Amino acid sequence: MTLLITISILLGILVLVRLMTIVQLSSELTGSSDSQEEQIRHNNSNGFGFIVFMVLGLGLFIYMTIDYSKHLLPVSASEHGVGLDKLLNINWAIIGVVFFITQIALFYFSYKYRDNKKHEAYFYPENYKLELIWTIVPTIVLTTLIITGLKQWNGIFSEKENSMNVQVYGYQFAWITRYSGPDNTLGKSNYKLITDDNPLGLDASDPAVKDDIYTTGNEMHIPLGQELKFQFNARDVIHSAYFPHFRAQMNLVPGMNTFFSFKPTITTAEMRKITGNDKFDYVLLCNKICGVAHYTMKMKVVVDTPADFKAWLKSQKKASEVKAAPPVSALNSTVKGSNSI
Amino acid sequence: MEVKQTAGVAVEHHDDHTHEHDHHETFLTKYIFSQDHKTIAKQYLITAIIMAFFGMYMSLIFRLQLGFPETKFAFLESLIGKWGKGGRLDPGFYMALVTIHGTIMVFFVLTGGLSGTFSNLLIPLQVGARDMASGFLNMLSFWFFFLSCAVMTYSVYIETGPAAGGWTVYPPLSALPQAMPGSGLGMTLWLVSMVFFIIQSLLGGINYICTVINLRTKGMSMTRLPLTVWAFFITAILGVLTFPVLLQRLYFWSSTEVLAQVFIFQIFLLEV
Numbered sequence: 001m002t003l004l005i006t007i008s009i010l011l012g013i014l015v016l017v018r019l020m021t022i023v024q025l026s027s028e029l030t031g032s033s034d035s036q037e038e039q040i041r042h043n044n045s046n047g048f049g050f051i052v053f054m055v056l057g058l059g060l061f062i063y064m065t066i067d068y069s070k071h072l073l074p075v076s077a078s079e080h081g082v083g084l085d086k087l088l089n090i091n092w093a094i095i096g097v098v099f100f101i102t103q104i105a106l107f108y109f110s111y112k113y114r115d116n117k118k119h120e121a122y123f124y125p126e127n128y129k130l131e132l133i134w135t136i137v138p139t140i141v142l143t144t145l146i147i148t149g150l151k152q153w154n155g156i157f158s159e160k161e162n163s164m165n166v167q168v169y170g171y172q173f174a175w176i177t178r179y180s181g182p183d184n185t186l187g188k189s190n191y192k193l194i195t196d197d198n199p200l201g202l203d204a205s206d207p208a209v210k211d212d213i214y215t216t217g218n219e220m221h222i223p224l225g226q227e228l229k230f231q232f233n234a235r236d237v238i239h240s241a242y243f244p245h246f247r248a249q250m251n252l253v254p255g256m257n258t259f260f261s262f263k264p265t266i267t268t269a270e271m272r273k274i275t276g277n278d279k280f281d282y283v284l285l286c287n288k289i290c291g292v293a294h295y296t297m298k299m300k301v302v303v304d305t306p307a308d309f310k311a312w313l314k315s316q317k318k319a320s321e322v323k324a325a326p327p328v329s330a331l332n333s334t335v336k337g338s339n340s341i
Numbered sequence: 342m343e344v345k346q347t348a349g350v351a352v353e354h355h356d357d358h359t360h361e362h363d364h365h366e367t368f369l370t371k372y373i374f375s376q377d378h379k380t381i382a383k384q385y386l387i388t389a390i391i392m393a394f395f396g397m398y399m400s401l402i403f404r405l406q407l408g409f410p411e412t413k414f415a416f417l418e419s420l421i422g423k424w425g426k427g428g429r430l431d432p433g434f435y436m437a438l439v440t441i442h443g444t445i446m447v448f449f450v451l452t453g454g455l456s457g458t459f460s461n462l463l464i465p466l467q468v469g470a471r472d473m474a475s476g477f478l479n480m481l482s483f484w485f486f487f488l489s490c491a492v493m494t495y496s497v498y499i500e501t502g503p504a505a506g507g508w509t510v511y512p513p514l515s516a517l518p519q520a521m522p523g524s525g526l527g528m529t530l531w532l533v534s535m536v537f538f539i540i541q542s543l544l545g546g547i548n549y550i551c552t553v554i555n556l557r558t559k560g561m562s563m564t565r566l567p568l569t570v571w572a573f574f575i576t577a578i579l580g581v582l583t584f585p586v587l588l589q590r591l592y593f594w595s596s597t598e599v600l601a602q603v604f605i606f607q608i609f610l611l612e613v
Contacts, residue, residue, distance in 0.1 A: 172520070237514035254513065289440075289507040290514060291521045292433040 040116045047114040054107035074275050078262040080156045081247030160261050163227040170252045171235035173293040177220040181211030198322045212319035219300040223309035224267050232258045242287035264303045376476030381483050382462035389454025396445035403438040406430040436505040437523050443508030460549050460573040467570050469558025474551035478544050485541035489534045496530035504531035532595035539588040542580050549577040
């Protein structure tokens with residue numbers, strides 16, 4: 001069977017080679033048949049084709065933009081997101097206008113200045129004034145856009161007052177959220193203390209750990225109108241915490257603390273009304289390939305009123321229930337002794 | 342206009358030159374281990390197109406799964422065996438396909454295929470050189486490319502599957518076999534393939550730079566070079582500047598993987 005397939009493939013290649021030789025020979029025998037009349041006919045049909053392609057392409061572009069806009073994210077549910085959306089829209093507007101101008105010019109000029117009896121090709125190598133204009137104008141526009149973007153970025157990453165410290169902890173393939181409690185300090189943790197009962201590796205000897213609270217289910221709540229400072233940590237590989245509706249994303253790198261702050265401005269209930277979808281939920285997704293079940297790494301996010309948030313927090317696991325483990329210094333010696341991974 | 346004529350004369354001369362040699366070249370030296378820049382350009386083109394089809398075929402499979410997650414495609418099981426049991430793509434193999442598709446498209450088609458084909462074909466023609474600065478290095482460069490393609494293709498067919506951590510291969514996901522099955526032998530083969538790829542890219546890049554700087558025809562000053570040649574030239578410089586760093590890193594990593602993770606990770610685990 002394999003032999004048959006191999007032979008047929010080889011024969012197929014042979015046939016192709018012979019065909020190509022025949023085509024080549026025949027074209028050599030007939031000689032070049034491209035008379036000037038024929039050239040012009042070619043140019044006319046190609047020029048017309050350019051116009052058809054332009055109309056079709058731009059038409060499809062407009063249709064798709066309108067038709068697919070229903071799949072866009074709803075309004076931003078965070079304070080900084082409004083500014084980001086505005087910036088993105090300005091970008092889109094500028095790019096859109098330039099796109100239409102350049103595409104129309106490209107295709108229309110190809111049609112209009114095609115080679116025929118009326119026109120001849122005109123060699124026009126340089127025009128410094130024109131080149132200066134099309135270099136300086138985009139430079140100014142792009143610099144303005146970049147500076148506005150930088151200002152937004154600095155605003156997002158500036159230190160905020162009265163923010164609540166929350167940890168988002170990722171591992172293959174789920175999330176845990178830890179709230180810092182009344183002292184607003186996330187207690188110490190150490191990966192060597194991780195057990196089934198202590199998934200975050202919390203160090204019970206640290207007094208700041210006592211009032212911490214962490215989630216055990218696949219759902220986290222955040223209070224409306226409260227500035228939140230998220231600290232991101234990963235247990236195993238690089239993950240990326242993506243809150244699409246809050247316009248926030250940050251990588252989780254094992255052994256590093258990364259941060260992102262935002263303030264939720266729309267509760268889940270209000271957002272359900274805005275989107276007209278009573279099953280709508282905010283989500284936290286992993287946005288970096290992190291292993292085989294990466295696609296399942298997803299957590300439901302609920303924005304509550306502060307009162308509801310307090311009530312919900314009571315139902316979550318208290319860090320004070322974590323049993324005090326042996327001190328880390330004692331653990332170090334045992335871990336150092338074993339070489340196995 | 343003057344420049345164009347000089348270049349044209351040089352090109353014609355070049356054709357005569359190769360024609361002279363046709364008579365005492367064997368099939369092997371003319372088509373397989375050729376040192377002629379046009380033949381090497383064609384070799385690059387054909388290899389890259391084959392790789393592009395391979396990559397496209399992968400994207401077809403995983404996009405079918407993405408587009409119709411509920412549908413069962415019975416042909417998948419006969420096509421890819423245990424990775425498509427019951428007509429559903431295995432989630433791990435989905436990742437592997439995404440990774441290898443990305444690698445092939447970025448490295449073998451866009452980097453190797455385009456630069457290898459068009460730099461080889463156009464640089465000597467457009468600067469008015471007879472051939473590349475070193476035909477032998479050029480031939481070596483293509484065969485390292487071929488070797489790299491062969492290893493990458495082979496890695497798809499191993500039992501634990503190819504590298505699956507995304508084409509950016511961020512460690513520790515891509516470095517520890519415990520993190521995902523593809524990070525074992527599959528990743529090692531990926532690294533070996535990339536080491537070959539970078540070697541070809543360096544050999545090619547040095548050749549392009551030398552040709553543009555040293556072998557321009559009379560009257561072809563740097564400011565008169567066509568924009569295409571400037572683009573190839575800058576691409577080659579960037580490649581030569583960045584790839585050695587990557588090569589050193591990949592070489593260290595792949596030797597670590599090959600030597601059963603003796604160096605980095607053991608030391609890392611002991612010291613933390």
